[in-house]
Amino acid sequence: xxxxxxxxxxxxxxxxxxxxxxxxxxxxxxxxxxxxxxxxxxxxxxxxxxxxxxxxxxxxxxxxxxxxxxxxxxxxxxxxxxxxxxxxxxxxxxxxxxxxxxxxxxxxxxxx
Amino acid sequence: xxxxxxxxxxxxxxxxxxxxxxxxxxxxxxxxxxxxxxxxxxxxxxxxxxxxxxxxxxxxxxxxxxxxxxxxxxxxxxxxxxxxxxxxxxxxxxxxxxxxxxxxxxxxxxxxxx
Numbered sequence: 001x002x003x004x005x006x007x008x009x010x011x012x013x014x015x016x017x018x019x020x021x022x023x024x025x026x027x028x029x030x031x032x033x034x035x036x037x038x039x040x041x042x043x044x045x046x047x048x049x050x051x052x053x054x055x056x057x058x059x060x061x062x063x064x065x066x067x068x069x070x071x072x073x074x075x076x077x078x079x080x081x082x083x084x085x086x087x088x089x090x091x092x093x094x095x096x097x098x099x100x101x102x103x104x105x106x107x108x109x110x111x112x
Numbered sequence: 113x114x115x116x117x118x119x120x121x122x123x124x125x126x127x128x129x130x131x132x133x134x135x136x137x138x139x140x141x142x143x144x145x146x147x148x149x150x151x152x153x154x155x156x157x158x159x160x161x162x163x164x165x166x167x168x169x170x171x172x173x174x175x176x177x178x179x180x181x182x183x184x185x186x187x188x189x190x191x192x193x194x195x196x197x198x199x200x201x202x203x204x205x206x207x208x209x210x211x212x213x214x215x216x217x218x219x220x221x222x223x224x225x226x
Contacts, residue, residue, distance in 0.1 A: 032212050043202055043217045044155065051212060088154055092212075099168065100215060102154035 002027045004091050006103035014111050019076040021106050023089030026070070032092035033065055033072045038105065039085045048074060079110040115139070116218035118203050124224045127193060133221045135186040135203030143209035144186040146178060147202040149220075155202055161186060162209040193225045 003026040013019045021035075032051055036044035050056045050063040050072065062075040072091075076083055089103040116137045125131050135144065143162045147155035160168035161180040169178075175197075177189040186203055200220045206213040 034214065036217075043200070043220045046214055046216060049214050099157055099160070104154055 002091075002093050002101050004089055004101050004103035006087075006089050006106045008104055009107040010109050011106055012109045012111060013079050015079060015081060017079050017110075019079045019083065019108055019110070021074040021076075021087050021089075021108065023072045023074075023091075023103055024070055025072070025089075025091045025101075027091075027093050028067070028070065030067075030070075030091050030093050033063070034090040034092070034100070035061075035063060035074045036088040036090060036102075037083075037085045038088055044088055076108075079108075081110050081112050084108055084110050116203055116205055116216055118201075118218040118221050120221060121219065122222045122224075124226060125190065125193065126226055127195070129193075130189070130191045132190065133188040133201055133203075133223075135188075135218055136184055137205040137216075137218075138184055139205065139207075139216075140183075141205035141207050142183060143206045143213070144180065145204040145206075145215065146176075146186070146188050147204060147217075149200045149202055155217075159188075160209055167209065190223075193223075195225050198223055198225045 005024045035048040038044045048063040050065045056063045060077045064073045086105040086107045088105045090100045119134045146158040149155045158172045159178045164180045175192050179187040202220045203218040204215045206215045
């Protein structure tokens with residue numbers, strides 16, 4: 001059974017702080033990793049994708065991947081109240097037609 | 113442009129009704145997906161179309177019937193649904209149904225079955 005695990009939260013951080021969201025996955029064959037942000041009542045929005053070990057930065061967001069530890073994380077710098085949402089980690093497993101497996105999501109709350 | 117559109121935004125239907133959900137993308141993507149999402153749960157894959165052919169059906173009940181009329185359009189036909197089918201139905205697309213291609217979601221249709 002391929003699994004993607006996330007702490008459901010809520011994770012509460014003060015405005016301006018760094019929010020750190022973590023995700024672990026069960027299958028070493030995994031190749032592609034994605035972070036989606038979902039506001040309440042809205043659809044998931046892709047914010048980061050990462051495919052190789054190391055860090056990938058995009059604006060205030062940094063995704064980190066460690067395949068040896070089967071761990072992917074998302075850092076949000078200078079957190080804003082507008083970042084308050086549920087963050088879904090998604091992993092695409094090996095095989096030519098691997099489906100996305102989603103974690104249950106971490107709810108982030110950024111307090112002014 | 114990474115826009116996927118879905119209509120209607122909201123739908124209320126009785127258990128004997130027949131209705132359809134529509135999804136459209138103009139990004140030239142060749143893979144399209146239907147997901148179902150219940151409150152406080154992650155999206156669950158229902159169907160995958162790759163190059164207009166159904167490639168994955170995740171054991172979805174036959175009261176849900178997908179259709180891909182062309183590479184830009186995806187429909188989900190609904191018939192004799194149950195109240196437990198009430199959920200947010202999400203359409204997504206990606207360049208191809210392969211490992212590294214990102215999936216982009218539409219805004220969803222909020223379905224209520226009465």
